[in-house]
Amino acid sequence: MPAPVRPARDVPADGRAFVAAVDAALDAFLRAEGENLAGIVADGRHLTDAIASLSSGGKRMRASLCYWGYSAVAEAAPVDVVQAGLALELFQTAALIHDDVIDRSDTRRSVPSVHRRFEAMHAERGWALDGGHFGVSAAVLAGDLCLSFSEQVFGSLGPAAASGTRARLVFDRMRMEVLTGQYLDVLEEVAGPDRDPAEAVARARTVSSYKSARYSVERPLVLGAALAGADTDLVHALSAAGLPLGEAFQLRDDVLGVFGDPALTGKPAGDDLREGKRTVLIGLARQHAPADDVAHLEDRLGRPDLDAADVARLRAILTESGALRRTEELITQLHGQALAAIEHLPVPERVRTALTDLADRAVSRQA
Known part of the structure; x- marks a missing residue:
């Protein structure tokens, strides 16, 4: 089924209000998708939990720039600019997850990178086989899922994003x-x-x-x-x-x-x-x-x-x-x-x- 077209919101009055709206939208989206994954299998929530942990520390610079580019043209809201910012933030999170795998980075924003997070989960639970390989594999999949989420949200903008x-x-x-x-x-x-x-x-x-x-x-x-x-x-x-x-x-x-x-x-x-x-x-x-x-x-x-x-x-x-x-x-x-x-x-x-x-x-x- 095509993604539902969301009704456009009023453009937030300033940059801070916009960032707060993106933060709230990101939190709500990942909680909802976590529920969807948990409905398939409880362990599916591991993926959205990892995405949420990493994305929570962002500056929202790319989303903010999208807002100001939008505000250069429109004060009314032909599309939901908050959702556009959300799509950018999800893409940014996916890029960071994959970048940390490529660079073998142990930390991001002062916490373990996503592949290290999954590797630690493997060690804590005493799972079989190679923990490092599990961590990288799970992080690649979390990044891919985040890319899918980004496209899902961008597609929901309707005709303007067609x-x-x-x-x-x-x-x-x-x-x-x-x-x-x-x-x-x-x-x-x-x-x-x-x-x-x-x-x-x-x-x-x-x-x-x-x-x-x-x-x-x-x-x-x-x-x-x-x-x-x-x-x-x-x-x-x-x-x-x-x-x-x-x-x-x-x-x-x-x-x-x-x-x-x-x-x-x-x-x-x-x-x-x-x-x-x-x-x-x-x-x-x-x-x-x-x-x-x-x-x-x-x-x-x-x-x-x-x-x-x-x-x-x-x-x-x-x-x-x-x-x-x-x-x-x-x-x-x-x-x-x-x-x-x-x-x-x-x-x-x-x-x-x-x-x-x-x-x-x-x-x-x-x-």
């Missing part, structure tokens, strides 16, 4: 870009050491663009506007603001992945180094560090057993080579491009103010 509409094209392309970017990321980890260092930064920026930059900012912003009926000129203007901001956001994430405070990021110090991430930081170091330092970086990058001293030495290479400084300069440059584009958007002043604030917080955040 096949062939601008909103549907944006939503589908966003998902394709993220999955392609994830593949390019893991490909670069294994193939990057043998590729031309002169092209490392360009390759890292390509990965960043498709894995995160477009999906974190540009696509949610444009999706909201498309659902509200934006014309082509506004869509292009929002893209021009969203894409540089999305890249700046991801570059800040890369810096935090190496230099961030674990108490704030919720992940161990230097986790991106242990995972072997070929970020812009790493590309710049390969281009500008002395040969001995580059050799040391290549030897240690991607080793899961890096200790505090190893992390400190790699951080020193990234700092002394100028890689950190150049990355910060690039963040500043991209942030400036985004602010200039926001300033010229033909949108209500409250939308421009909100987007400027989001842009500032995206690049200055510590987590």
Whole structure:
């Protein structure tokens, strides 16, 4: 049966009210789906419990951008923008679950990642066979279920999200870009050491663009506007603001992945180094560090057993080579491009103010 078309709600009066509405919708949706799974078999609720645990700590940035893109066009509600935000948050949760499996990450938001959660369940209950394999398998399925939930919710928006509409094209392309970017990321980890260092930064920026930059900012912003009926000129203007901001956001994430405070990021110090991430930081170091330092970086990058001293030495290479400084300069440059584009958007002043604030917080955040 097709998903029921939900009646549109009034657009929440401000960003905080919208985030609260998305939080409530997410909680209600996962409780209802947990009941559905429990109706099949009681153990089915393990999946929605894991999804709910991870999704409860989100900032709702993508949903918020969807809201402000929508508010750039409409004050009335031709579709339920809260449900659109919910669809984005479910997709984000799915991406995080799968990303943690790929990266072998133990924690997310200061709690065990979903595959570690299932692995711990296996150990606590004394189940048979390999607990690590069970954890990964269950997490992959939880992520896939979350992807299904995201599509289910987006489809419930009705004609505005139907096949062939601008909103549907944006939503589908966003998902394709993220999955392609994830593949390019893991490909670069294994193939990057043998590729031309002169092209490392360009390759890292390509990965960043498709894995995160477009999906974190540009696509949610444009999706909201498309659902509200934006014309082509506004869509292009929002893209021009969203894409540089999305890249700046991801570059800040890369810096935090190496230099961030674990108490704030919720992940161990230097986790991106242990995972072997070929970020812009790493590309710049390969281009500008002395040969001995580059050799040391290549030897240690991607080793899961890096200790505090190893992390400190790699951080020193990234700092002394100028890689950190150049990355910060690039963040500043991209942030400036985004602010200039926001300033010229033909949108209500409250939308421009909100987007400027989001842009500032995206690049200055510590987590």
